[in-house]
Amino acid sequence: MAPANCPMGPSTRALHADDALNVVSDVAPPMHVATTFRYSDNPDDLVPVADLSGYDQEKTTHIYSRLTAPNPTRFEAILSSLLNGEAISYSSGLSALHAALVLLNPRRIAIGNGYHGCHGVISLFTRLTGLQKLDLDCPAEQLEAGDVIHLETPVNPEGTAFNIQAYAEKAHSRGAYLIVDGTFAPPFLQEPFQWGADLVMHSGTKYFGGHSDVLCGVLATQRKDWARQLFQDRVYLGSVMGNMESWLGVRSLRTLEVRVQRQSQNATSLVSWLNGALHAPSPAPDSDEAVVQRALEQVFHASLQKEDESWLLKQMPRGFGPVFSITMKTEDFARKLPSKLAFFQHATSLGGVETLIEWRTMSDATVDRRLLRISVGLENWEDLRQDLVTAFRELVEDK
Numbered sequence: 001m002a003p004a005n006c007p008m009g010p011s012t013r014a015l016h017a018d019d020a021l022n023v024v025s026d027v028a029p030p031m032h033v034a035t036t037f038r039y040s041d042n043p044d045d046l047v048p049v050a051d052l053s054g055y056d057q058e059k060t061t062h063i064y065s066r067l068t069a070p071n072p073t074r075f076e077a078i079l080s081s082l083l084n085g086e087a088i089s090y091s092s093g094l095s096a097l098h099a100a101l102v103l104l105n106p107r108r109i110a111i112g113n114g115y116h117g118c119h120g121v122i123s124l125f126t127r128l129t130g131l132q133k134l135d136l137d138c139p140a141e142q143l144e145a146g147d148v149i150h151l152e153t154p155v156n157p158e159g160t161a162f163n164i165q166a167y168a169e170k171a172h173s174r175g176a177y178l179i180v181d182g183t184f185a186p187p188f189l190q191e192p193f194q195w196g197a198d199l200v201m202h203s204g205t206k207y208f209g210g211h212s213d214v215l216c217g218v219l220a221t222q223r224k225d226w227a228r229q230l231f232q233d234r235v236y237l238g239s240v241m242g243n244m245e246s247w248l249g250v251r252s253l254r255t256l257e258v259r260v261q262r263q264s265q266n267a268t269s270l271v272s273w274l275n276g277a278l279h280a281p282s283p284a285p286d287s288d289e290a291v292v293q294r295a296l297e298q299v300f301h302a303s304l305q306k307e308d309e310s311w312l313l314k315q316m317p318r319g320f321g322p323v324f325s326i327t328m329k330t331e332d333f334a335r336k337l338p339s340k341l342a343f344f345q346h347a348t349s350l351g352g353v354e355t356l357i358e359w360r361t362m363s364d365a366t367v368d369r370r371l372l373r374i375s376v377g378l379e380n381w382e383d384l385r386q387d388l389v390t391a392f393r394e395l396v397e398d399k
């Protein structure tokens with residue numbers, strides 16, 4: 001057990017925040033596959049459901065796996081510590097957003113472009129409740145008490161960041177709530193509660209899972225009443241995480257900080273090199289810089305938001321998200337680039353240890369067709385740079 005009252009760093013918490021739930025001698029947490037758990041053999045310990053609040057029960061006691069189970073409970077214990085709020089896990093990022101909207105049931109939601117799937121969840125609510133969508137930057141007067149601002153930051157697909165504090169102040173000035181979808185900047189990179197978020201959402205499928213093999217979602221809140229309601233709602237929504245997924249999730253969280261730090265550094269190094277090459281004054285003909293300038297149109301990433309540094313360096317003091325986007329000179333270049341790369345796999349999703357690139361129009365109908373999204377993995381960034389330059393060269397030489 002971790003010593004009490006001892007402030008621990010994030011990696012220590014990722015390895016020990018679930019110590020109290022470790023009721024076996026196994027060093028590696030076992031996977032529990034049971035859906036149902038025996039009640040106590042001692043009749044005096046039996047508590048009928050009418051007298052029981054599942055939310056307050058001992059975290060090592062389980063009844064039925066739609067309520068709680070050992071592996072998801074350990075996953076949530078670690079995330080509660082890392083996110084600085086009580087974490088509730090779900091079967092996917094979108095089922096977490098669904099649960100957030102069931103909790104708050106807003107009449108209006110202000111939202112930007114961002115991840116297209118979140119708009120799909122909102123349209124379900126529009127059908128059921130008449131939920132009205134507003135522009136993210138709508139005048140504050142359009143928001144009323146109980147409404148929601150949904151801020152995705154850094155935002156999909158560009159990887160550029162928004163000022164959480166400014167949106168929190170705007171929401172709170174109207175009695176509305178701020179949900180932050182922080183999927184692109186997991187803990188250590190960004191702490192949304194510190195800047196006024198009411199609810200933090202993550203697609204855990206991305207960095208929490210981190211190995212492209214777990215689908216899950218997470219909500220975190222610092223309000224006990226909300227945590228209790230979310231827990232009770234999830235019993236009836238039924239959107240719990242599977243045992244296998246949460247077992248993999250615990251395995252993955254142990255290395256979250258080192259993975260994300262390295263991925264963030266890799267991404268920032270690549271972005272800085274690409275953008276430097278793109279803007280190099282009169283490069284020598286046939287140099288790498290000249291090739292970049294013939295192939296590439298623009299680079300998007302929070303590290304390039306020089307005009308926002310006054311708030312950005314406060315809100316993301318330890319580095320920027322590991323996802324960035326580029327636009328190519330032509331749609332044809334964008335379509336062909338993935339086929340010319342050795343270390344970037346052409347696939348959707350992000351956050352895994354392996355670098356992915358996606359011609360984003362393959363899965364999002366709303367984006368510029370010249371845009372590619374890159375999720376930087378753990379390869380050595382110099383190899384990724386070389387791979388990109390070689391591919392750009394082949395494109396402009398039409399090989």
Ligand SMILES: *Cc1c(COP(=O)(O)O)cnc(C)c1O
Pocket residue numbers: 092093094095115117118152156181183184203204205206215216217
């Ligand atoms: C992937 C993603 C989601 C949806 O998560 P799922 O786990 O796929 O349901 C939501 N928001 C963002 C920013 C995402 O990247």
